[in-house]
Amino acid sequence: MGKAPNLFTYRDVDTVAQHLRVYVLQCQKAGLARHDAFKVAVSGGSLPATLAKALLAPSNGSEDDTPQFNKWEIFFADERAVPLDHEDSNYRLVKEELLDCIPESMGKPTVHSIDIENLDDTQKLADRYQELLMNSFAAKDSVKLPTFDLLLLGCGPDGHTCSLFPNHELLRETDAWVAAIEDSPKPPPRRITLTLPVVTHGTKIAFVATGSGKKDVLKAILDSEEGRSLPCGLVNEGAGEKVSWFTDSSAVEGVAFPRRGSL
Numbered sequence: 614m615g616k617a618p619n620l621f622t623y624r625d626v627d628t629v630a631q632h633l634r635v636y637v638l639q640c641q642k643a644g645l646a647r648h649d650a651f652k653v654a655v656s657g658g659s660l661p662a663t664l665a666k667a668l669l670a671p672s673n674g675s676e677d678d679t680p681q682f683n684k685w686e687i688f689f690a691d692e693r694a695v696p697l698d699h700e701d702s703n704y705r706l707v708k709e710e711l712l713d714c715i716p717e718s719m720g721k722p723t724v725h726s727i728d729i730e731n732l733d734d735t736q737k738l739a740d741r742y743q744e745l746l747m748n749s750f751a752a753k754d755s756v757k758l759p760t761f762d763l764l765l766l767g768c769g770p771d772g773h774t775c776s777l778f779p780n781h782e783l784l785r786e787t788d789a790w791v792a793a794i795e796d797s798p799k800p801p802p803r804r805i806t807l808t809l810p811v812v813t814h815g816t817k818i819a820f821v822a823t824g825s826g827k828k829d830v831l832k833a834i835l836d837s838e839e840g841r842s843l844p845c846g847l848v849n850e851g852a853g854e855k856v857s858w859f860t861d862s863s864a865v866e867g868v869a870f871p872r873r874g875s876l
């Protein structure tokens with residue numbers, strides 16, 4: 614690994630959200646400067662709620678503290694092979710937690726959901742999503758991997774991230790940008806996910822992990838040799854200092870890994 618990932622710890626989820634806001638808006642600024650758009654991938658789980666808390670808080674009125682949602686392109690780091698209004702859909706989750714709550718005056722993100730015509734065939738579903746990424750990122754043929762401005766990820770209690778699970782063959786995928794999975798140990802079993810090379814190629818990668826249910830896995834990922842082979846550990850390994858962990862104190866109880874003081 615190059616330089617180590619950054620670990621930020623705050624006293625509770627609300628304080629995590631406040632700092633996550635600052636970080637995401639720094640990434641927005643960099644994305645807008647680079648290509649007049651902010652291309653971000655989001656996970657499911659608890660992340661959309663924390664993200665909404667971060668982004669929907671009142672702005673101090675400055676440009677740096679204002680989400681410019683009409684410049685946002687939101688993609689899914691992973692998605693379940695279910696209709697968009699299904700209770701398991703990550704799109705539905707992001708829509709209900711965040712998109713539906715954005716006041717009109719703040720603009721409207723472009724949201725890239727899965728192609729529901731292909732729910733019966735997860736490989737096709739993954740291929741279509743990869744094509745969508747190619748159209749969005751690869752204006753030039755030379756693009757080998759999409760470069761998200763930011764990937765906002767969760768960390769499961771087993772160390773999974775996106776739908777990349779420990780010891781799964783998908784961790785060895787080197788060609789595809791988006792892969793299908795039919796045997797996810799976390800239900801529902803049929804999903805698509807960004808692959809590890811796409812995740813580690815992002816300009817910035819943020820994990821948001823809160824609550825005491827995460828402390829054992831965070832200790833493994835951040836403090837132990839074995840934890841390096843868990844999916845989150847592989848992201849740390851592959852992306853190093855581009856990675857930032859946003860945690861609350863209960864998630865890192867007993868973790869020795871050094872905290873960063875400020876963003």
Ligand SMILES: O=C(O)[C@H](O)[C@@H](O)[C@H](O)[C@H](O)COP(=O)(O)O
Pocket residue numbers: 656657658659660691692693703766767768769770773774775776799
């Ligand atoms: O669709 C999914 O299942 C998620 O994208 C998954 O990768 C999630 O981010 C983690 O399981 C953490 O979830 P929590 O934040 O709810 O623990």
